[in-house]
Amino acid sequence: MPFPLCPPRFGARLGADGVRFSVWSSAARRLWVSIFDAAGERELEHIPLEPQSEGVHSTFVSGLAPGARYGFRADGDYAPERGLWFDPDKLLVDPYAVAIDRPYRYDPRLAARRGEGGDTASLIPKAIVTDLPAPLASQPPLFRAGGLIYxxxxxxxxRLHPDIPEAQRGTIGALAHPAVIEHLKKLGVSAVELMPITAWIDERHLPPLGLSNAWGYNPVSFMALDPRLAPGGIIELRDTVVALRAAGIGVILDLVFNHTGESDELGPTLSLRGLDARAYYRHGEDGRLVNDTGTGNTLACGHAIVLEMILDALRHFVRHTGVDGFRFDLAxxxxRTASGFDPDAPLLAAMRADPELADRVMIAEPWDIGPGGYRLGGFRPPFQEWNDRYRDDVRRFWRGDGGVGALATxxxxxxxVFAGATRTRSVNFIxxxxGMTLAxxxxxxxxxxxANGEENRDGHDENFSWNNGVEGKTTDAEVNERRERDLRALLSTLFASRGTIMLTAGDEFGRTQSGNNNAYAQDNEITWLDWGNKDLALEEHVAALAALRKSVPALSATDFLIGQPLSGRxxxxxxxxxxxGTPLEVAEWNDPERRRLTMLLDGGDAGGGRLAILFNADRRSTAFALPPRGGFWWRGALPADLRAVEGGLLVPGRSVLFARESAVEGER
Structure with a gap:
């Protein structure tokens, strides 16, 4: 029996002959809804909202229909040092808007003090009264832990995909194009993870530099899609999710609930700040905004009204688009509570218990920059977690300053990391x-x-990266060959790892950002995928890895490897x-110079065959011996032409090779 769908209390709710507008503020003395013309330019009415109870303000406006443009205004004390920013000249976007009529554009007047900047209605998107599609029938997520996230x-x-019609490039709808779906299926993608698609604003330092935010991690609206990405609104996302699901591919939305684009004390007033900044944002004992995000403000996720808003946003996307789940930025x-991070904090507990959300995929980026903010392994199931220790240990092994012990772990x-659990919740990525692209x-x-305009001060300084062309005697051909080997080895390591794996688009064919490891402001050829210059051989290697991972159950399993027989094996x-071919001794585990390792897996299939994964991080080719077993023989799995030599199988330098054990048929 389906669970009841309770509509949100706030926003613009359509009735038979008009619209009820509701918004929350505990500190505003007066609030209004401003109704605009069809172009969103001229203010037609300025209607007071009536206080109800517990901070709710609402009114019903008759005669309005879907498509009406509106915004809120609020008045009260103006004392920024005490978290009070009320200014009726600032038009405010409804936090519950499900559509807006234009993208956000930064303008210094949006950050002007009360009485100094004039009315901002011409600078602000207008929310659009929307008749939402009927909720979709609930379906379980397609994605399962152990799959491949793209x-x-x-x-x-x-943006540059040659097969997508030019008018559709850059939009969510383009993801439903047959050429895109064919590419995703070739790679064995279980779910695409869409970087933020809800409406965002540029950071104030970007326009003077001629730059714009290309990633979207600076949101203002939590439910309204950015019009640049979704000109067709929520229906465009819904149709795209349906098309991808029909191809067996789920959709995960990367959502930002840790801060908003209203930034610090010098930032613009766009929505929550003008409604009740003291409630919506965390403040310290000195009255200043808490900055646990590095962006100037931090949402007060423990406040009941913020918790309700986030849950309503998540339910909105599940109900009306059918997405598989969510990845949470700076989760x-x-x-966070008054005493620090708590895995059972009200919002996290509510997400896990909510009947509409409990079966959704939930992925945490388990850190922020606040006190005690690094919490890898600290979330409760069903949360999966981005594992940066995996990223760094794998990079260091292949760079040459990490050992086989860390790699094996x-x-x-x-x-x-996930001590006490029976299954890994790791999202493995390199x-x-x-950060830097794989290439x-x-x-x-x-x-x-x-190119970011900050004199190379931004971005991480320690990338555990390396330059294959630093040796003076190395030719261009040798450099390219070394890079190709290292890329294949890194990708093979990823696909050989227990837990969910994540690949970032374009890394399968060697995309580059010319060394830019913080390309958030590069909405240009630096970040646009160059489909015309793909490394086709590398792409085929990834496709082969994906096929192998799907064919060997042991590779996509999520139980921890423990070195003991599984039940029935x-x-x-x-x-x-x-x-x-012998077990590693303690001294070998701890030898920082050891660059070779064999991972011998029980393949988990009915044939009883094992899978050997041979890691050779040395530049020299090495013969790997594999333990024999009566009735079986070893054959190359990837690459298929694995060479047998005296003493075993020859593994070239800087390579990961796979060999499968098969039953002997006849004399060999």
């Missing part, structure tokens, strides 16, 4: 939207962020061997 920026991914903020599911990781020793789930 992280992408809608605009960067589609530690969602669990990450390959086995990071049980040290590169993501923030840049093996090409640049240091970041190159000059007669061999250990994993054995860790040296290149000689």
């Amino acid at each position: 992280e992408l920026s809608v605009r960067a991914f589609t 530690t903020v969602l669990g 990450r390959l086995a599911g990071s049980s040290d 590169a993501a939207h923030d 840049d990781l093996v090409s640049y020793e240091h970041k190159h962020n000059a 007669d061999m250990p789930d994993v054995e860790w061997l040296s290149e000689t």
Whole structure:
């Protein structure tokens, strides 16, 4: 029996002959709804909202229909040092708007003090009264832990795609194009993770530099899609989700509930700040905004009204688009209380218990920059977590300053991080939207962020990256060959890892950002995927890895590898061997110079075959011996032409190779 769908209390609710507007503020003395003409330019009416109870203000306006444009205004004390920003000259976007009529554009007048900047109605998007589509029938998520998440920026991914009609490039609808779906299926993608698609504003320092926010991690609206990405509104997203689901691909939305684009004390007044900044944002004992996000403000996720708003936003996307779930940016903020992070904080507990959300995919970026903000492994199931320790340990192993012990721990599911659990909740990744691309990781020793206009001060300084061309005697051909080997090795490591794996769009064919590791402000060729210059051989390698991962149950399982037989099996789930085919000794585990490892998996299939994954991070080719077993023989799985030599299988330098054990048929 389906659960009852309770509509949100706030926003613009259509009735038979008009619209009821409701908004919350505990501190405003007066509030109004401003009704605009069809172009959103001329203010037609300025109607008071009546106080109800517990901070609710509402009114019914007859005669309005879908498509009407509106905004709110609020008046009260103006004392920014005490978190009070009331200014009736500031038109405010409804926090519950489900559509807006134009993108946000930064203008200094939006940040002007009361009485100094004039009316901002001409500078602000207008919310649109929308007749939402009927909720979709509830379906379980397609994505399951252990699958492949493909992280992408809608605009960067589609902007230069040659098969997509030019008018559709850069939009959510472009993701439903057959050429896109074919590419995703080729890679074995379980779910696409869309970087923020709700409406955002540029940071104030970007327009003077001629730059704009390309990533969307600076939201103002939590339910309204950015018109640049979704000119067709919520229906465009819904149709795209349906098309991807029909191809067996889920959709995960990357949402930002840790801060808003209203920024610090010098930022613009756009919505929550003008309604009740003291309630919506966290403030310190000195009355100043808390900045646990590094963006100037931090949402007060423990406040009941903020908790309600976030839950309503999540339900909105589940009900009306059918998405599989969500990834939460700087998710530690969602669990912050007065005493610090709590995995059972009200919002996190409510998300886990909500009947409409409990079965959705939930992925935490488990850190913020506040006190005690690094919380990897600290969230409760069903949250999966971005695992940056996996990222760094894998990078360091292939760079040459990380050992096989750390590598094995990450390959086995990071049980040290998720202690006490029976299954890993790790989202394993080597590169993501923030940081160097995979190709840049093996090409640049240091970041190159000059294009961001901050004199290369922004972005991480420690990337655990390396430059394959630093040796003076190395030719261009040798450099390219080394980079290609390292890329294949890194990708193979990712696909051999326990837990969910994540690949960022374009890394499968060698995309580059020319060493820029913080390209958030580059809405240009730096971030747009260059489909015309793909490394086709690398892409085919990733497709082969995806096919292998799907064909061997042990690769996509989420149980921790423990070195013991699983129920009903007669061999250990994993054995860790040296290149000689013998178990690693304690001294070898701790040897910082050891660059080779064999991961021998019980394949988990009915045929009883094992899978050997051979890691050779040395530049020299090495013969790996594999333990024999009566009735079975070893054959190459990836690449298929794995060469047998005296003493075992030959693994070229800087390579990961796969071999499968098969039953012997006849004399060999």
